[in-house]
Amino acid sequence: MRLYEVLFIIAPNTEEGDINTLINQISDVATNQGATIAKLDRMGRRKLAYPIKKFHEGHYVVLTIEGTGAEIAEIERRMRVIDAIIRYLTVRIDEDLKRADKFRARRAARAAARAPRTSRRPGAPMAIEVEEIIEEEDEE
Amino acid sequence: MSSDQRNDRGSRQGGQGGGRRFVRARKSCKFCAEKIDYIDYKDARMLSSFVPERGKIQPRRISGTCSTHQRMLAAAIKRGRNAAILPFATD
The missing domain is CATH 3.30.70.60 (Ribosomal protein S6/Translation elongation factor EF1B)
Structure with missing residues (x-):
């Protein structure tokens, strides 16, 4: 329709x-x-x-x-x-409204993708710890 | 010597060295800023801000509208003209 x-x-x-x-x-x-x-x-x-x-x-x-x-x-x-x-x-207007919905969804997805990355910051040191372990292994 | 160089650069930044002097504020798309996804052709007040006196469609280089929204805007203005919401021409 x-x-x-x-x-x-x-x-x-x-x-x-x-x-x-x-x-x-x-x-x-x-x-x-x-x-x-x-x-x-x-x-x-x-x-x-x-x-x-x-x-x-x-x-x-x-x-x-x-x-x-x-x-x-x-x-x-x-x-x-x-x-x-x-x-x-x-x-x-249905196609234009669908297109508008798509834009809105993409913006929402982008906002959702951006939010966790900033909240993950407290967990960031974990990555550094992993790197240190690798270095130690290399030394051995 | 190093201080001389720094002075020279400083004066150029001050705008005395010629070249690009006027740094205009960057234009931004009004529709992107306000997160408008659909431009309604019946909204005369909104559309008329993109239609200068003569009744023409304002170019992107003046209004700063992004290409996606300019296309939507142009379609809306053309529909508005047929609905007697906007003029085809005024003199």
């Missing part, structure tokens, strides 16, 4: 009730296709960095969807048709 982040921007002139039905509609499409909604994040009204369809503001909604990819195609097809959605962007 893959994790997708579907971001879409709803036109600022849509009413609150319509926004809710729109979000439900989109998430229903995903669940009907066998995907699960991992997270729904309503970022709210934001200023756009540049005008889209002559709008300067928009309601940002981020859906985190776990699925196969087929439902993403369906969602995007629907979003393209709906006029109230002025922009959408889908990003696959």
